[in-house]
Amino acid sequence: MSSTTTLPPPLATNPTPTTSTRYTAPLTTAHTSGLPIIDISPFLSATSAPSARHKTAQAINAACVNYGFFYLSGHGIPVEKLDEILALARRFFALPLAQKNRIKRFDAGGAEGGDSARGYQGLGENVTGGLQDLQEAVDWYREWDFPGEDGGDGTVKTLQGANLWPEEPVELKSVYEAYIAQVQGVGKALVHAMGVALGLGPPASDDDDAEDENVFVRNCAASFWVMRMIGYPPLSTPLSPGSDPSQFSCGAHTDYGCVTLLLTDPTPGALQVQLRDGTWLNADPIRGAFVVNIGDMIERWTNGLWKSTLHRVVHRGDRYRVSVPFFYEPGFDSVVRPLRECVRRSGRAEMGEGGTYGEHLLTKVFSNFYYSKRTDW
Numbered sequence: 001m002s003s004t005t006t007l008p009p010p011l012a013t014n015p016t017p018t019t020s021t022r023y024t025a026p027l028t029t030a031h032t033s034g035l036p037i038i039d040i041s042p043f044l045s046a047t048s049a050p051s052a053r054h055k056t057a058q059a060i061n062a063a064c065v066n067y068g069f070f071y072l073s074g075h076g077i078p079v080e081k082l083d084e085i086l087a088l089a090r091r092f093f094a095l096p097l098a099q100k101n102r103i104k105r106f107d108a109g110g111a112e113g114g115d116s117a118r119g120y121q122g123l124g125e126n127v128t129g130g131l132q133d134l135q136e137a138v139d140w141y142r143e144w145d146f147p148g149e150d151g152g153d154g155t156v157k158t159l160q161g162a163n164l165w166p167e168e169p170v171e172l173k174s175v176y177e178a179y180i181a182q183v184q185g186v187g188k189a190l191v192h193a194m195g196v197a198l199g200l201g202p203p204a205s206d207d208d209d210a211e212d213e214n215v216f217v218r219n220c221a222a223s224f225w226v227m228r229m230i231g232y233p234p235l236s237t238p239l240s241p242g243s244d245p246s247q248f249s250c251g252a253h254t255d256y257g258c259v260t261l262l263l264t265d266p267t268p269g270a271l272q273v274q275l276r277d278g279t280w281l282n283a284d285p286i287r288g289a290f291v292v293n294i295g296d297m298i299e300r301w302t303n304g305l306w307k308s309t310l311h312r313v314v315h316r317g318d319r320y321r322v323s324v325p326f327f328y329e330p331g332f333d334s335v336v337r338p339l340r341e342c343v344r345r346s347g348r349a350e351m352g353e354g355g356t357y358g359e360h361l362l363t364k365v366f367s368n369f370y371y372s373k374r375t376d377w
């Protein structure tokens, strides 16, 4: 394939942010935002009652049909650990730029002519919908060693290689690696629950180990996860009442894979989620809970029964904001095509080409960087 990087077309004007509290399904517990709070613990314990799992699965289905977003509680990661993750992110971003640049991602514009998505990216380096985001970030991906130079086809180099870890804070690497192991377990339980919520049973098998497995769990077994640590200085442009934002901390986008487990500091009014009617809802954080949303691969698998919902960050507070999303995704080579049962239920034609998650991810990553000058794929 030979083409230059094309950015997505500019977004149509965004609707005015709102703090709507409407929701359309009977949900047992809801935050003031209206987004449901869902307890995943029945899927983390092997001994939980079937009725408890059923309740969780039903709540997930309602949340994914109505919003594509919810809060997740009962995940078992202590709140002190979550606070520590955020505090370490804040300490890293407070370092001088020269020090942060010591783990700078290897840029396409660099003298050596390669690029890498792993590492630190400075303010304005990430682009969404054709606009630079007012954020800086560090990306870590599942480590992936190719036997060959470029994985065979020259298109995956950007995602290869080892992660870059900062020297400071010294404990960041070990704390984050332990967290990644824990949060992957939550991701696995969550996609398991999602398969149950959709009535996607395990494959017919005599193998006891496969008893609980469904198509989501299987495809995430070698999850090509992404961990992202983001820092957001406040946007400076004033917003007059009723006007649309012209600058974003992170422009409106959908996430790419299965589920995002988002951890943020307590800053309110920053993360906004688009409702079905096109208005924007503030999804303010709940301490100790994750904000969860589904990504493009779940939308494709379900043939749109569950939507990968647009969301954005518009941070106008007065304090530097940090967030740490963990993206629990399919394997890089997972072929994702609509599930026959979901196509039938949706009553719509089969959506999407049915390519691999890796192909989707690469398309996204190559359109994300302001400095990318990629011409060789």
Ligand SMILES: N=C(N)NCCCC[C@H](N)C(=O)O
Pocket: 126, 127, 128, 129, 226, 250, 253, 254, 255, 256, 257, 327, 364, 368
């Ligand atoms: N790995 C995930 N999902 N990262 C989400 C990043 C979203 C913003 C990005 N600039 C974009 O336009 O997609």
Ligand SMILES: O=C(O)CCC(=O)C(=O)O
Pocket: 228, 230, 250, 255, 262, 264, 270, 271, 311, 312, 313, 323, 325
């Ligand atoms: O920082 C946030 O609240 C959300 C970030 C986000 O949506 C993303 O990185 O995909």
Ligand SMILES: [Fe+2]
Pocket: 253, 254, 255, 260, 311
């Ligand atoms: Fe996102």
